[in-house]
Amino acid sequence: KNVADARHLPEIDCDTMQEMAERGAKVLNARAVAWAKKHGVTIFARKTADFAATGTGRETRVVPERLRSMETRAVVGERNVALAHASADAAPALLRAASEAELELRGFLVSGGQCIATVPLSNAPDFERARSLLAAAGGPDFTLARGFGVVSLVGIGAGSDPETLAEALAALPCPPAHVTSSPLALSAVVPEARLADAERAWHAAFVVREAHGRAA
Numbered sequence: 001k002n003v004a005d006a007r008h009l010p011e012i013d014c015d016t017m018q019e020m021a022e023r024g025a026k027v028l029n030a031r032a033v034a035w036a037k038k039h040g041v042t043i044f045a046r047k048t049a050d051f052a053a054t055g056t057g058r059e060t061r062v063v064p065e066r067l068r069s070m071e072t073r074a075v076v077g078e079r080n081v082a083l084a085h086a087s088a089d090a091a092p093a094l095l096r097a098a099s100e101a102e103l104e105l106r107g108f109l110v111s112g113g114q115c116i117a118t119v120p121l122s123n124a125p126d127f128e129r130a131r132s133l134l135a136a137a138g139g140p141d142f143t144l145a146r147g148f149g150v151v152s153l154v155g156i157g158a159g160s161d162p163e164t165l166a167e168a169l170a171a172l173p174c175p176p177a178h179v180t181s182s183p184l185a186l187s188a189v190v191p192e193a194r195l196a197d198a199e200r201a202w203h204a205a206f207v208v209r210e211a212h213g214r215a216a
Helices: 014-022 030-038 048-054 088-100 127-138 162-171 192-215
Strands: 011-013 043-046 059-063 074-087 106-111 114-120 143-154 178-182 185-191
Touching (some): 011 014, 014 030, 074 088, 074 127, 074 192, 088 106, 088 127, 106 178, 106 185, 114 143, 127 143, 143 192, 162 185, 162 192, 185 192
Parallel strands (some): 011 059
Antiparallel strands (some): 043 059, 074 114, 074 143, 106 114, 143 185
């Protein structure tokens, strides 16, 4: 809803769809996509109301085989995220506490004597208990700051191509608080108030521009 000219993807591979689901897309469950890939099942994602009313409508095919085309790039935004910091030596205890609290830690990084992770709060079953467990495990240097969102660019090479990384970081409307990358995704933590701006900036830089390039 933050991107007015969002583009429909008629086909996407399971790896990319799973990355999108794990980074906040509300289309499919990440575990369901992983199961489909494992068993070679193609998912036909449809809007149920359209097909129930008319027997037809827009759909996306989620296929088990990897699509090599850069056309599968997408931008995903996730709100209600906290950013955790602790000393590096507290990392094992912090991970165990997160497991006990049934809380997901993403983008976990240990560097420069610190460990950093993002904490999605939308599905936190008992946030106050989780925060207490994390604080006890994280020690005196532990902090948990709320008010963040995560914007992710998902697609083949999104987080491993140096040119893409440079352009994505330059396009952000504000300095990121934390950045993580993998071969299929690049994620940046920004203030939640700037999340929509970040989504639009990356969509314009990578989705719209590449669509225009293919049409030219």
